[in-house]
Amino acid sequence: MRYRFTYCLMVLFIFIAAPSFAQQEITIQGKVTDSLDGTGIPGVSVLIKGTGKGTQTDANGNYNIKAPSNATLTFSFISYRRQEIAVNNQTTINVTLASESEVLDQVVVVGYGTQKRSQIVGSVSSVKSEEITKQPVLTAAQGLQGKASGVQINASGQPGSQPQVRIRGVGSITGNQNPIYVVDGVITDDITNINNSDIASIEVLKDASAQAIYGSRAGNGVILVTTKTGQSGKMQVNVNTYAGFRNMTSKVDMAGGRDYAIYTNEAIINGTPVGEEPELLFDPNNLPNQTTDWMDAVTRQGLVHNYDVSVSGSSEKTTYYFSAGYFGDQGILKGSKYDRFNARVNNEYKLAPILSVGHNLTVTYSKSNNIPGSVFASAYRMSPAASIYNEDGSYGYQPGLNVGNPVATINYTNDFTNTLRLQGNGFISLKPVEGLTLRSDFNFDKTNGDGLQYAPVYTVFSAQQNNRSRLNVLDNNRFYYIWNNQATYNKTFAEKHEVNATVGYSFERDRATRSNVQVLDVPNQRNLWYISQGDVSTITIDPNNNINGGDLVRRQSIFGRLTYTYDGRYNISGSLRRDGSSSFPVNNKWGTFYSIGGSWNIGEENFMKDQDLFDYLRLRVGYGKVGNDISISGNNLAALLGVSQTGYYPFGFPNFDPVLGINYNQIRDAGASWETTKGVDAGLEFGIIQGKLSGSFGYYNKLTDAYVPVTIPSLFGDADRVVYTQAARVRNRGFEVALNWDNRVNDDFSYRFGGNVTFNKNIVDEVTGNLRLQGGSLGNGQIVTMTQVGEPVGSFWVYEVTGHDDQGNFTYRDVNGDGTIDDNDRVFVGSYQPKAYFGFNAGVNYKQFDLSFDLYGNLGNKIFNGKRAVRFGNDAVEQEVFANRWTPENQNASGPAASNTIPRPSTYYVESGNFLRVNNITLGYTFDNQKWTFLKDSKLRVFATAQNPFVFKSYSGFTPEIGGATSGNISDADRRNAGSAINSGIELDVYPIYSTYMFGLNLTF
Template structure:
């Protein structure tokens, strides 16, 4: 780091010496409309490396030749070049760049003006991300991008689930491709949102196809902040706050639980009865907490025309709302660009993160849901409350589980990119870049020898350790040709890419390691005869060739076409490569002569695109036959001669090739009402062909089971709409309001198997709860339809369910054959949302600012499998107590307390409405007046208060309606980690 400072200082010194013949020029930069001073405007002497930035009053001083020019640039404003003409004082007014079609957006391997883009791309600026308290950058765009569904997990450090324009695969990967400064990464959990300059979401096949086989589920491009020429800028941003569970699930208390269990005992003629006056334990209150969170970031940036730099460091400490669940992240980032000559540029960007997580037992929330409230946390003796003492089942004591569990996860990641860029023959740019992603992670779990309860004990201690190492490199070379000839403007890109990913994990276990301290957790101290080691890993490669042409005629007829030839070692050699083309067309209607004399529409673009993508996110080696030689199989050939045998562990498809996505997109973009209102709308048809699916293997070819092959096709069709209003009502009041909504319909169009594809497991083990069949969405809920509750024995006599009893569900006889059986199973719900929407607004009044974001989902169902976790005498929700059947005509919607037998079959009672609307973020800020901060030599100080997820309105009977999962297992709630509301106070200081 010292070397970089010395280099910057030397360059500054050289430029000061060279500028001795220049004259000092001063001036002030203000807003053209409000006349307010603009702070930190970049002022560069054209053709040199000299520059400056405006201070808190908008003033600047720079040395420049009397016959030179100054270039003024500022985010959100149009650049302005001013000739000096022997003047020593120059005052400049900058005009805001309100036309969003002229904004620059990042696309694959380059950037374009928004007006030239023919695909569907949404850009979110970094300044919008930092106004959220989300610690994962992807969570910060929830509700801001039409057609992008984000499902958050509540545990600290977890990555959200992202679906762009629906689900297009069943067993292949469905997450988008993440690209950070040209490097492919699996997620963004290591990245501080404050380090991001912009985030672009490539939604359609035309814009994403330049990434070929990796882009079937869309692409998220992240550009981190870069240094800008001028005096060094130092920024501190920090906040501290608390997180609390919202919409807490209410469980039955001890008296209500005893009432329900006694009703159950009575129905099964069990003579035992529980007392109604036992002390009550609220197990959720026992394991949950109000959690603390604080985050701090310090950054510095600056440079000259020859060298720019930006480096930052941040520290995040976040407690989980479950006790003992803690997350700590340290991030450091360094970026430097060198302009070696006017034609050569080199640079690098490196991000290092160190993460420590204190984890919790995976089943503690389930234990808190089912543990009887009459079970005490501790007995009078001080020992943990033991389920054996209440004789109601083999329940775990949740507090004992938390106290006994001892696991720490640690990881370090280095993500970086180095590049070199050469401009030659005026119009050609050659760029070579090498991206690296290196990851080390480990976990240590120690289970002590102990006896906490009758079901929570261990006769021997057990130490488990895991060491994981993953590394990947991506080398890409591109040649770009830019040319403008008369009315023709085009850019041609050619590139070649190669990538290698490798990971390896070593897991070991051993017994009898003493529990002295962290320093004693080593294998050498355990019983060596019990040591077990498992080693797994993978290595796969990619090779790609790609090209793209962007063409514009008279700035009104646009063409984008790309072609990528991709190969992956994950597929058999015969089907390893494929071609992925795309084409996009655009028409700038407002550039036509018949639109020139009108003022109602400022800009109107109509576009259409088509593209083909691939999906390589499948397990490696699925086409290789593997044999298990540890099965002790013996075969005899000839007269009693034994041969060692083995069993096939996996079925191999004779043919396996790419999952292919073909997508058509039609849309328009319009700016109207004096550049205040921006409207964008899209219709798309996205089809997945040859999706990889597990199908049953024929017993005639040996061992049964399933086989992976290309056996299904899916379709997502939808409409997206976004509108944004931005205006300045007065010089001291301005505001913006945005709204976006997306509708998506998912459908299975083909399944090349004789049997329906079942999935999902909820309630009693072995109960499939979803189905994927032609004509319905992927992973729809499948079960019986509840038509009420049997009230009397007379109702049951002669019914289609002769084995039922009063208080049991009455199932609908779908096919009217007078028998309720598997032929009456039908679709009961859809976990794929039909609508997702968001409302985003911001207001500025004098020095005060307010941001309000609202987000929601509609047309979605959740399978509440928690209600079906009945193996004995588990606790009930208070909702069940209030609505249960406990006698004739007491309820026709909820069953009796004897929730067993046919009541546990997958049915519509478990399927609940998952719609919700939420205040996603509310932030109020105040910026101190410049006449105060100027005295302290500080540019700006802004204080803010933030509330994230403070209010969520929904009907679902659970902690949260945000329930994710893989495509055939989505929307099934088996005690998901609760989401929380975050309240914090922060400060942002610019020096």
């Protein structure tokens, strides 16, 4: 009893004393600084939360306070965001306070200048450079995937390739829809030459009110890329490197040799007319046991590595930035390889207080070993019962199968490309009076490329042979320049009226020379691969791939933008651009593009001063018109104007140089001009909870006058003619949401997460005449898409499967009830365009460790499994198709009976394109330079990254991220338009997506 009483007293004592132990006071000291300039902030209130006790920072921002070890300190000061930090026994707590208006005062790069975030009236998404550089990707365009709402990116696994980018849906029907990139003022459609480590910021201009300053070039969106420049202070050296390996992310399970033989024999039997004896390919009593995995035979574990170093800094009159780098990608397809070497020099020289000059220059040399992507199609179709090599060392093949040995294709392919590219600008800037800046810059993009293709004499079998060696020598030289002259005036009057005005003139010229010369009978020795080593009597020049110094296009433009801000609360901005292009008839070569918009910084209103929910709140709305003059009919303005090349003819005395002949082979649209897009955009941006939660909501509605081919009946008895004209209007309407949470708990621990989602509806809104534009050729006589009013562009147009007949063939719904199954019975079953696409990211920092990951995916789109639907006879078969085929013993099967006939495009081949991909997982560790003496005044971080390690998909094929069709079986005309919307979302010979696992380091000193 006594012990129990003693025990109770002890428990009671601990219960009473615990609070006093927990509240043991400690002395805490630290400094409060401004997040922008790092200076100490005097007068900051430092309070112990839940009490009236506290102190203030001194003139230098320092403070000293006694508080319980488990207390929470609150730091607050007028016009700064309040912060709460748990003490957790810390004796030193340094705090950085951000201005409540900091987010709105951030300077954002816009067309031909910069603006404060608070002044922007259009939809602009900014992506931090570190979000791009942490990924092992060639181009920043791929690194944008999942980082910005309204931006959809389909990446290819092919080394050296640029991904397909769509901004707020598809507008153009018969052309590609890729945006333009503006790299330090240079307009381009290819940024594979830019080292990601050189990028300072990326802004995506998503609506017409933001894009209109680029006028006729902005119809598909604008991505601004700003590279790094020297910063004030001492010289800084950065070294970044990583290396890793790549593997195919997902494979398709193919039937083994024995199952393939059974299926092939069944297909032959089912296709043999009644009464005739089938000629079987395999002996039913001696089926093959061998199984060759052709996909394994043509792929490998690829390697990727990157090394770059930069030096930056400034002196009294000069800022400088120099970098050099190497990127190497040995793709997963055997024989493929891409190497890029680049160097950059960005310098600015201050010649006088009002005068400065500078340059941003990058030189890039790249070389590629190219293997045709059709190898994947051959590996998919090739018989697993065939050997890679025969016993005598020759290449194996399957008699009765018209598919070449893909390993032989790789080994007999000699296709090399070398490219030297110089890109950049030189500029002069003059500030004659306060607020006025005059700037002239010359921007250029010079490319010299050469290629060599050699095919030796070889024979695998009758359909895979080359009887005479063939050498093709290609040259591709291009010089594109833009000369810009602009004046910018920025002035604030009476402390409340801010005016920012820009006017300018721009001139562009794009010139190119291109040739493809072929000769036969060149020896199979690499050192003899020259035109002169072949039979000179066989020299030919490809007339479709030859330009002798011609202008591709010339443009002239005048542009202007005016922004007025009142009291930091109300903004109104308008842009106007007048473009002239040599691509169009004289009477229509000029076009006018414009925008108008406004924004309201609600958080700056007096009625918002006493609330403590919103840190900032901003409403914006805009309207504008932009154009597109380079993406019509598969980048082929000749098709728009009815032009064909007829070959070369001698012209001019005394040399009689060959001149390309031109023929107008179709009726042309006399009113041919830009595709135009008009649109409205509205958005709400906010920040709450001391800046921890920020986000935006956006709505857009845009309408594109798109070019489509229209058939005009002949009046003279000859064939009907086709003319490209603006006979269709395409509408994209959508809603975007972006939310981000960022919280720093204490000096050791912080975390963040965020995401964005875009809902887009694409539809052909109206047409002139009866538009029924077919597309999506499978190369076997079948097409699978139809574009017509009321449906999305490139909608899948197929027969609806209802069951099987007594032979196991599919039966189809007779939609119109006329007793005949024909095109009139086809139905629309969706398109490759997703109804929603999204990204999610999260990160944690604990002491020296950092962990981050991000996801990407889309919902509501469809994919046509073209590789299943293209069966030319005795092709390999997927294990799923084999297992689910109809047989007399399996009449409830989901698939048809084995067959070698060309199938109808049906709902059987249309699959869900929904997917969720783990885009990136990165774990890093930053060494403490206080503990490691050799790192004094330096920063070293090591990291491991998994890029695209997992993908969760409904689709049974290689990848759900499919853009244009690229099959080697389609015609040249179809291939030229393969990137267009009417041919997208069809898997034929897509380069499979891969996973990358790598290690790297970042060193700064």
